Amino acid sequence: xxxxxxxxxxxxxxxxxxxxxxxxxxxxxxxxxxxxxxxxxxxxxxxxxxxxxxxxxxxxxxxxxxxxxxxxxxxxxxxxxxxxxxxxxx
Numbered sequence: 001x002x003x004x005x006x007x008x009x010x011x012x013x014x015x016x017x018x019x020x021x022x023x024x025x026x027x028x029x030x031x032x033x034x035x036x037x038x039x040x041x042x043x044x045x046x047x048x049x050x051x052x053x054x055x056x057x058x059x060x061x062x063x064x065x066x067x068x069x070x071x072x073x074x075x076x077x078x079x080x081x082x083x084x085x086x087x088x089x090x
Contacts, residue, residue, distance in 0.1 A: 004045055007034070011042040012051060015060060022060050 046052040
């Protein structure tokens with residue numbers, strides 16, 4: 001593995017927001033608006049760094065990857081929700 005990409009940080013943050021609950025590749029695709037291959041490749045890079053614990057078909061961020069992160073308290077109080085689906089163009 002050469003390096004991580006910004007998409008890997010996005011996927012890691014989404015896994016952290018799920019607060020340890022197992023998350024499927026399909027769920028990451030839908031919530032982040034990624035292709036299946038982009039989500040899977042990102043998870044592979046995170047797995048190679050031992051940042052993701054993977055169970056059959058589900059993934060979660062390892063505790064040592066972000067020990068002090070609490071998704072419920074780290075969001076900016078006035079932050080608007082992120083748009084997860086691409087806009088349609090006609």
